[in-house]
Amino acid sequence: MKTFIPVHTIDYQPAGQFEETRFEKIHNVIFEDAKQGAIQVAHEMADLIRKKSNQGKTCVLGLATGSSPIRVYEELVRLHREEGLSFKHVVTFNLDEYHPMEKSNIQSYHYFMHQHLFDHVDIDPSNVHIPDGTIASEDVKAYCRSYEQSIEAAGGLDFQLLGIGRTGHIGFNEPGSHFNSATRDITLDHITRVDAAPAFKGLENVPRKAITMGIGTIRKAKRIVLMAWGQNKAEVIKGTIEGAMSPEVPATYLQEHENTTFVLDRESAAHLTRIDTPWLVGDCKWTGELTHKALVWLSLQKEKPILQLTDKDYNDSGMSDLLSMEQSSYEINIKAFNRLQHTITGWPGGKPSADDTHRPERAVPACKRVIIFSPHPDDDVISMGGTFDRLVAQGHEVHVVYQTSGNIAVADHEALKVAEVAQSMGESNMFEQIIQDIGQKTTEDYDSSLVRKLKGTIRRAESIGATRYMGIPDDQVHFLDLPFYETGTIKKNPLGPEDIAIMNQIIETIKPHQIYAAGDLADPHGTHRVCLEALFASLEELKKKPFMKACWVWLYRGAWHEWDIHEIEMAVPMSPEQVLRKRKAIFYHQTQKDGVMFQGEDLREFWVRAEDRNKDTALKYQKLGLASYAAMEAFVKYDF
Incomplete structure (x- = not known):
């Protein structure tokens, strides 16, 4: 029965207090949902801003775009409006921008940052730095060097906020990026462009290049927080936190940063070993749910039907403590088998006049x-x-x-086809107007x-x-x-x-x-x-x-x-x-x-x-x- 309670929760804490498992190489905390995690991140940023301000110092923030940080920015705006958080002594450097990209384009990160944060707080516009997507190609290298120099002149990044792409990219550092890479232009991975396609109304409209801070630039930040929300990020999060450091998953380079925390929701953390198969990490509290999960996993791992699992299978797979709690492996096997069997029904609305003790749905009422x-x-x-x-x-x-x-999932050519058929049958001028509207629409228009x-x-x-x-x-x-x-x-x-x-x-x-x-x-x-x-x-x-x-x-x-x-x-x-x-x-x-x-x-x-x-x-x-x-x-x- 789904109650949407987190599988595992760790209090938000500095990286140094985290006791890593033998699988995990990056400190991480898991929240019930993205909203709770984002609020905690925003409050850490706000505390840092206040602390630096009280010391008479500038707070230098590295900022990210995309869906992951939106709720962080919403909470920072709320803290500014309702609790007096000031950004007057904050300097910001954004991670990346598409290239070429006009600042006024609604898909630009310049537009995004002003829409979600800068237009709603008291930051000095001269303290805002976002890579310029309008720079001529021949001037990009010099521009990127100057961007690096601006970060160094500001005193370096006190805090870097990150998201992560399904390729494992941070910023737009795609697979193959070097450990010590600096700010530069880069060709976007196909998967990155596919993920951006809905916002651009089609893959063909997504830019192929971008300007991004490098891995080396990011790693110089004194504090790094990476956020990941949702099921789609679960696989890359496991690979980043538990896998070997590799240029094929650029986020793994954060394993060697001394003050990095990954802030996750329960969906994005679902594949971590201590969440997915905790019996491989250490002793477990063997609840009925965990036992059932373990039996299904063991059966599929051993490629044996549940009723054929043996004591040796349990012992060889880190489940000897579960075995010691029961009389035999067969007793555990039969419980799991029966539970699975009871899920199967050809009567999703309940079977009338039948014993429903072990059926998923009730027999009554017969007609629902x-x-x-x-x-x-x-x-x-x-x-x-x-x-x-x-x-x-x-x-x-x-x-x-x-x-x-x-309606947004209907392509223009489908709508045009219907409108032209209707117009050809002498219908109202409305269809003529629709044909005209579609014909005049640009890739940026709604x-x-x-x-x-x-x-x-x-x-x-x-x-x-x-x-x-x-x-x-x-x-x-x-x-x-x-x-x-x-x-x-x-x-x-x-x-x-x-x-x-x-x-x-x-x-x-x-x-x-x-x-x-x-x-x-x-x-x-x-x-x-x-x-x-x-x-x-x-x-x-x-x-x-x-x-x-x-x-x-x-x-x-x-x-x-x-x-x-x-x-x-x-x-x-x-x-x-x-x-x-x-x-x-x-x-x-x-x-x-x-x-x-x-x-x-x-x-x-x-x-x-x-x-x-x-x-x-x-x-x-x-x-x-x-x-x-x-x-x-x-x-x-x-x-x-």
Whole structure:
């Protein structure tokens, strides 16, 4: 049952007080969520600013851009406005900037820093230093030398704030960067450009080069704090903290810095050995959850079904203390096997007139009211199309609720095609205006309100096509268009009371027995995370309502990751026929099928990703010694 409590938490403390495990080479602290971690970082920076000011000294900060530090800057602005934190004696040097890049461009880091920090505090503009993306190519080397000299003239960096890219880059020091590299121009890695593509409305618009502080420059800072948030960073964080120092992962060079701390949330820390497999680090407190996780891991590691694991397997894998707590390995094995077996059900809404003692869902009521929340207008069928199909076939009243319009994910050529067809049939001048708006749009422009309306309507039509195919009446399909999303830009507004009120209204109207929602925090848009936060906030407000006592919440994951096997609390098998039905339902979302705008580095189409993921889940169950199925969809129960 998912409660979203951190797996492990360490108090925020100076690096010198950290006792490293034999795996970890960099001090790190883990917070329940990014907000808590960011606030702590902001307060450390604020304390340093005040301390230096009280000593009559300038505080020199190295600053980062990207999504990771935004909440740090929000808290620094709050401290300035509400608690009098002054930046009058602060000098800043930013890590990097795209090249070429105009300062006025909304994708420039000059624009970013003023938008999020400098325009809201009392810093002297002459104390702000950001690499200049307008420097002519022939002048870049001389400019970079002068940037280094400016840092040295300011007394060096007192504090350097960092994020980390999936390539392991810090600043824009991509794989291959030298240990002692200085400020310079650099060619961006393909993965870095892919990650930036959504903000630039396509990979082809992302600059290929940048100016960045070097590894050597960063390492001269007296204090370094690197932040990483989210599942997408888990792999590179493990490699950086536990791996060998290597130019292929430039962030590993921080292993030799004497005062570096990585500030992580629980998702980005999930692959660290002491979190993921703590029995390899030392003695464990063997809870039921940890034991189950360990058994699944051991079975897959040894490539043996759970019921065939032996005492030797336990002893050879650092689990002898677990073995000593039980009568035999078989006793532990059978408990894990039974638990996995009890997650499998062909009745996601509960099996009527059946003993539900060991079933994931209740038998009563036999016909349930169900809400499937879908952040974008295709997540429902991509993530749980097979379960969706079973719920309808088994007679439940299924409502599909699309939380956002998804309009920014419709390419211009798709909207243009629809507008031109409508215009050719003699429809209103509105379509002529839409064609004109699209034709005049530049790479830096946002869609006009008319274009956004058309794109949103296209996605609605696709959604209705898919839900009709799945057997849902149109009046059981709901489009919320949550306000946080409807900005017309990639950047969204913070979740607000109006969003929560809309969520409350749909839940109170339907009074569901089951809610399915996207728990996929690896979504590169961030929309899934905000939609999940909206649901959690709504559940908190509604939980005392009488109808909520009968409501269970199940979390699915989207196109990027699946729940780990040990986390799964309901696994719904799919027949080969259902796999094909799910595929066809996804195909109704034609604008998201070929050349999708926010595909990430995975070039497979969404239906392929979903099928491969579902088949992999079924295969893992089979390897653990359970029955063999064509595919399986997985869910975790959320306790609110």
